Amino acid sequence: MRIIASHPFVVVSRTIDWNQQQYIEQEHHLHLYEDHIISPSEKFLLDEVWDMSYRASNSELGFLYLHTNRGLYSFHVKSEPSQFIHHYKELKQ
Numbered sequence: 001m002r003i004i005a006s007h008p009f010v011v012v013s014r015t016i017d018w019n020q021q022q023y024i025e026q027e028h029h030l031h032l033y034e035d036h037i038i039s040p041s042e043k044f045l046l047d048e049v050w051d052m053s054y055r056a057s058n059s060e061l062g063f064l065y066l067h068t069n070r071g072l073y074s075f076h077v078k079s080e081p082s083q084f085i086h087h088y089k090e091l092k093q
Helices: 082-092
Strands: 005-017 020-032 036-038 043-045 049-055 062-068 071-077
Touching: 005 082, 020 082, 049 082
Parallel strands: none
Antiparallel strands: 005 020, 005 071, 020 036, 036 043, 049 062, 062 071
Protein backbone atom coordinates (compact mmCIF):
# COMPACT_ATOMS: atom_id res chain seq x y z
CA MET A 1 0.00 0.00 0.00
CA ARG A 2 1.15 3.49 -0.71
CA ILE A 3 0.92 6.48 1.59
CA ILE A 4 -1.72 8.95 0.40
CA ALA A 5 -0.79 11.70 2.87
CA SER A 6 1.53 12.21 5.80
CA HIS A 7 1.63 14.89 8.47
CA PRO A 8 4.21 15.49 11.21
CA PHE A 9 3.26 15.78 14.87
CA VAL A 10 5.35 16.21 18.00
CA VAL A 11 5.36 14.44 21.32
CA VAL A 12 6.58 16.71 24.11
CA SER A 13 8.00 15.10 27.24
CA ARG A 14 9.23 16.81 30.36
CA THR A 15 12.29 15.75 32.31
CA ILE A 16 13.90 17.14 35.42
CA ASP A 17 17.66 16.75 35.66
CA TRP A 18 19.80 18.42 38.31
CA ASN A 19 16.87 20.62 39.38
CA GLN A 20 16.36 21.90 35.85
CA GLN A 21 13.20 21.24 33.90
CA GLN A 22 13.67 20.40 30.24
CA TYR A 23 11.16 19.81 27.48
CA ILE A 24 12.11 17.31 24.81
CA GLU A 25 10.26 17.23 21.47
CA GLN A 26 10.20 14.13 19.33
CA GLU A 27 8.79 14.39 15.82
CA HIS A 28 6.65 11.58 14.42
CA HIS A 29 4.29 11.26 11.46
CA LEU A 30 0.69 10.27 10.90
CA HIS A 31 0.39 8.30 7.66
CA LEU A 32 -2.88 8.09 5.76
CA TYR A 33 -3.44 5.01 3.62
CA GLU A 34 -6.49 3.98 1.59
CA ASP A 35 -8.09 2.11 4.48
CA HIS A 36 -6.26 3.15 7.66
CA ILE A 37 -4.22 5.79 9.50
CA ILE A 38 -1.04 4.84 11.33
CA SER A 39 0.80 6.63 14.12
CA PRO A 40 3.86 5.13 15.84
CA SER A 41 1.67 3.68 18.59
CA GLU A 42 -1.80 3.20 17.02
CA LYS A 43 -3.51 1.95 13.89
CA PHE A 44 -6.94 3.35 13.05
CA LEU A 45 -9.08 1.75 10.36
CA LEU A 46 -10.93 4.42 8.37
CA ASP A 47 -14.20 2.73 9.33
CA GLU A 48 -13.32 3.47 12.99
CA VAL A 49 -12.57 7.17 12.35
CA TRP A 50 -15.75 9.23 12.44
CA ASP A 51 -14.21 12.66 11.86
CA MET A 52 -10.99 14.63 11.87
CA SER A 53 -10.60 18.24 13.00
CA TYR A 54 -7.97 20.86 13.76
CA ARG A 55 -7.85 23.52 16.42
CA ALA A 56 -5.25 26.28 16.38
CA SER A 57 -3.70 27.43 19.64
CA ASN A 58 -2.07 30.62 20.89
CA SER A 59 1.23 28.77 21.19
CA GLU A 60 3.24 27.40 18.28
CA LEU A 61 1.43 24.05 18.55
CA GLY A 62 -2.09 23.28 17.34
CA PHE A 63 -4.17 20.16 17.86
CA LEU A 64 -5.20 17.59 15.27
CA TYR A 65 -8.09 15.49 16.58
CA LEU A 66 -9.14 12.04 15.42
CA HIS A 67 -12.71 11.30 16.51
CA THR A 68 -12.96 7.50 16.62
CA ASN A 69 -15.21 4.79 17.97
CA ARG A 70 -12.48 4.21 20.63
CA GLY A 71 -12.51 7.84 21.77
CA LEU A 72 -10.83 11.13 20.90
CA TYR A 73 -7.12 11.10 20.01
CA SER A 74 -5.20 14.38 19.90
CA PHE A 75 -1.89 15.10 18.22
CA HIS A 76 0.25 18.24 18.70
CA VAL A 77 1.07 19.72 15.30
CA LYS A 78 3.26 22.66 14.34
CA SER A 79 1.67 23.27 10.95
CA GLU A 80 -1.94 23.32 9.85
CA PRO A 81 -2.98 19.85 8.62
CA SER A 82 -5.53 21.04 6.05
CA GLN A 83 -4.15 18.88 3.22
CA PHE A 84 -4.10 15.79 5.45
CA ILE A 85 -7.72 16.40 6.53
CA HIS A 86 -8.75 17.08 2.91
CA HIS A 87 -7.31 13.73 1.74
CA TYR A 88 -9.02 11.95 4.64
CA LYS A 89 -12.41 13.47 3.80
CA GLU A 90 -12.02 12.52 0.13
CA LEU A 91 -11.43 8.90 1.13
CA LYS A 92 -14.45 8.87 3.45
CA GLN A 93 -16.87 9.96 0.69
